[in-house]
């Protein structure tokens with residue numbers, strides 16, 4: 058995220074413990090979501106969310122989405138021919154909205170409540186991290202994908218520029234986890250954040266695509 062004016066988190070602030078039951082403040086026009094006074098999601102990001110969803114749906118298999126927010130990415134994902142859509146969300150109010158939303162989607166949706174750090178170890182083996190063989194047809198089933206879009210919950214994890222954030226913090230971790238450098242690709246897109254946006258002020262956004270092999 059590119060910093061605009063005032064800092065979003067005060068020095069040393071950590072919202073992680075209280076985030077789950079803090080009120081989910083969707084505004085009347087459903088264009089902004091605030092939690093604990095933080096600007097979490099805004100509808101002007103729609104083209105960017107659609108870009109992330111298009112990448113995540115491109116393998117056509119199961120998708121694990123992390124961070125439901127305003128359902129912008131999730132709704133776009135549901136417009137693609139994916140197999141299953143599992144969604145992890147830690148805030149109670151956002152999760153309640155996810156459960157309602159899930160009832161009317163065209164694909165199987167599995168809402169999972171909690172911090173992804175706690176939920177991911179409970180996922181079934183090989184559901185999102187392995188390659189599978191379809192036994193009856195002996196064909197490969199479509200590969201699973203992950204769409205990760207959470208929100209920093211503390212001053213320590215807040216980042217001030219999306220491009221530096223990805224290059225300096227995410228890429229080294231991906232390489233350490235075993236991903237190959239030539240399988241980490243990025244595209245940029247033009248975007249127009251409104252002047253009043255408190256968390257982003259740059260005119261481009263970056264869509265990363267990380268392939269396993």
Ligand SMILES: C[S@@+](CC[C@H](N)C(=O)[O-])C[C@H]1O[C@@H](n2cnc3c(N)ncnc32)[C@H](O)[C@@H]1O
Pocket residue numbers: 097098106123124125126127128129130131145146147148151171172173174206207208209210
């Ligand atoms: C920026 S919003 C996601 C926006 C969403 N992609 C959309 O299209 O509307 C981030 C969401 O991630 C949730 N979140 C933040 N940290 C999380 C964590 N560690 N585990 C699970 N959910 C988290 C927040 O409560 C929030 O709903």
